[in-house]
Amino acid sequence: MIPENFIKLYESSFRENWDLPALTDYNEQRTLTYEDMAREIAKLHILFRHCQIRRGDKIALVGKNTSNWCIAFMATVSYGAILVPILQEFNPHDIHHIINHSDSVLLFVGDHIWENIEMEKLPEVRAAISLQDFSCLVQRDGEEIAKCLREMKRKFKATYPNGFNREDIKYADLDNDKVILINYTSGTTGFSKGVMLTGNNLAGNVMFGVRSHLHYKGSKCISFLPLAHAYGCAFDLLVPLAVGTHITLLGKIPSPKILLKALEEIRPNLIICVPLILEKIYKKQIQPLLNKTPMRWALNIPILDSRIYGQVRKKLIDAFGGRFEEVIVGGAPINREVETFLHKIKFPFTVGYGMTECAPLISYTPHREFRPGSSGRTLFGYVETKIDSLDPENIPGEICVRGEHVMKGYYKNEEATKAVLDEDGWLHTGDMGTISADGTIFIKGRSKTMILTSNGQNIYPEEIEAKLNNMPFVMESLIVERDGKLVALVCPDYEAMDSYGVSNRDLPMAMEEVRNNLNKMLAPYEQITRIQLYPNEFEKTPKRSIKRYLYDN
Template sequence: MIEQNFIKLYENNFKKNWELPAITDYKETTSYTYGALAEEIARLHVLFSELHLRQGDKIALIGKNHSSWSIVFLATITYGAVIVPILHEFNPESMNELMAHSESKLLFVTESIWEHLDQNKFHIPIVNIPSFSLMQSPDEETAEKFREWKKLFHQRYPQGFKKEDILYPEISNEEVICINYTSGTTGFSKGVMLTANNFAGNVTYAAKLDLLFEGEPHLAFLPMAHAYGCAFDFLYALSVGVHVTLLGIMPTPQNLLKAFEEIKPKLIISVPLIFEKIYKRKILPIVEKPVVKFLLKVPLINTFIYKKIRHSIIHGLGGNFREVIIGGAALNGDVENFFHKIGFPFTVGYGMTECAPLISYDHHYDFVPTSCGSVLEGIMEARIDSEDPENVPGEIQVRGENVMKGYYKNPEATAAAFTSDGWLKTGDSGIMKGRRLYIKGRIKTMILTANGQNIYPEEIESRLNNLPYIAESLVVEKNNGLVALIHPDYAALETHGISRDDIQKIMNKNIKTLHKSVALYEKIKAIEIVETEFEKTPKKSIKRFLYQ
């Protein structure tokens, strides 16, 4: 059990940083100091009390990153209720199902999402965010409580809300405070029960790394309804008094670069896709030029070129950060190798929703390419289900402070997720040298050939995605052979005046190039062109089950 009580961490921090800026909505006028944030939390506590919500009751939350989203999340867990953040990218039918499954007593939702839900299925109060206005009430009594809400708050705090008024209930770290529904590549959503201790393990570990300090700027652009963005962009940042700016708009390269320039964050927490795009669209066109290719082979000159590229990337990302942390999915090998070669300050971590989410991490100056960091010292343990864990891949299994309590109302899935001696089965295959993990791929996606060879399609896709005019790819098994499903980079084809009639010829050439760098059993036997982008999870991983 983590010694630091998770809920009291925020009670103390809100008092300590009362006057400092806490949360700002990018491109909006909304901004809260830690004191103002605590007051909004207290305002919701009054409402929860009037609605007779009890500790352990579920409160659902559906919306994009916004200060109002943050307030609901924090108000729920500091009240002693259980927050159920549902990704706004789920389809409406799934949202309806998850709401019913979670047994939530109250729903906070943006109006644009509410309009697409089956409203007849809900018999609980529905509250709009960001306005906090009542959109639907199960009865007149509840509606009256909303009308009296502001008056009741002023009655509770007649002298105004003060620093000393912040007092949260004693909630044990053992208690479940969040049910996070996964949106993985297998197509089945499970409610991961995360305890205060799971979050405390992540947040207190991050605090020891000295990545962010009181009063510093931070830009949050990952979905906070997902464990990765929630734990680090949001909960960790606010636990150390950081000023968090919520992007709130699509994290396109153009929007991100502009926001980085304005905010100048001290830490960047990202997913691989963003840096893979930077590499493919900004860097490859330069380093693939014949003259540059030649110069990169010349000692000293290549060092100068790499330094210029590194400086350009750092400047484009605000020029003020200590480190870039990449997680949520595997980083393309060629991209990782290049960024490491030029001395860019990045690291790749590993985690999963069931660990809220962190399992392994290394500072950028300790990072070893192809690894995903070292298992968290004093927090987590890991083992490889293999007769030779350092050389023969096996399932990565973990246990420790960050491991979930189980899946909500799903004892069968919970039992299946753990070994008989209590280790969580991650579903990832890898090796471990010392405490450092090296992931090979998902066990469920591994292809076993007729002659007993293990093929990890992610490794082949990583190579394919760096070849000309390939936007993304998926390698699947069909008729005892490997088939590459390829979505072409139509924008690049158009820019270079290449006809769509030539796509197959280009892809055939790409496959020949690929075959020079893969094993015989990894060769592609056929290509299928996919006209539209592959459907993805919020972490931007392809939903493989849709294409098997």
């Protein structure tokens, strides 16, 4: 058990960092100090007491990343209720299902989401509260929640007649073994499951972040990954608020252009991102520069290449604000070509590995110790890992995890829990990989996506896709098995086609050239028999992973 109590971490932090800036809504340029945030949390605690919310009651939260989203989150967990954060990208049907499946009794909702919510389909929800201004959108007959919120100013003054001071911050006394969050996965293989995360799971991740100085008092960070997802929640919200960091909220994952503008203005001390961000910047800004004839010529001269790479590194670091210690990449595998290039120019980045079921972190290495191709080193002291293989260092097997970060189970789904959590406490991740003697993990792919050929060869589609995605006129791809043969589904890069004057009529011929060149890079048993074109981007989860199960047939 982690000795630090999860809820008390924030009771202490909010008192100690009372005068510091806590939350800024980037699009509104509205900033709240830790005092302001604590005051708004106290108001919601008055509401919860009025509603007689009890320990174990569930409160759902769905909307874009805003300061009010963060306040609703912290108010719920610090009160002792169980929070159900829902990704705003889920469709209305799934949002209804999650609210009902989780037995939520209150709903905090963004106005743009509320337009598609049908209250009659949420029989257990007593009221819906707007994340815009914490007003009551609708309430059940007999409830006086709207009245309580309208009279909050008077109620707050009556509760704190001498004014609200840092000594008034007193949060729930709740042991770390109690469930704090039910986090519904964005799963790429079907309908999501409710991951029960305890105070211990969350405290483990937070304390690792604190001890690693990922964030620290007075530092700055930008939040653009979904906070309803475990990755963004842990390292763009929970760790920063535990130490006194100033969080700027962008609302949602922006385009690279908008993100680079925000990074230049805010100059964060740490950047948490998904591979797609780095890959787009590399493909649209760096690759065209390196492909220019004079640049290609210069890079072949040993005395010049280090200088050029140094200039590219400086431009990239400046574009990211110039003040960050490192960029942590997670949430999905990073393209190998992009990773190799960033390592070659000595860009300060590292790749971590985790999953919602571990709240989320399993492995991480500081950028100075990062080994290309790896997903970081096991977080010894928090979790232990093993590979289900006769030769874990050389033969891929399923990655299994045990320890402080591992979830309690799936909410109201004992069958799914038993399928991934064995009797010895090992969580079977479904990811295939190898592990070095020092605990560094090398991921090969998902066990569910692995293709087993008729002659017994294991094929990891992700490895082929990484090569294919670097080929001309390919924006993204999926490798699937059709009638015992490998087929590449490809969404073309129309922007690149336009810039090179390639028409739709020429595309099949260009793709056949791509296929031939790709096959030269693959083993005989990995050969692609044909490329099938898709006119639009593949459907993705909120963390930008392709929903592979939609394209398997």
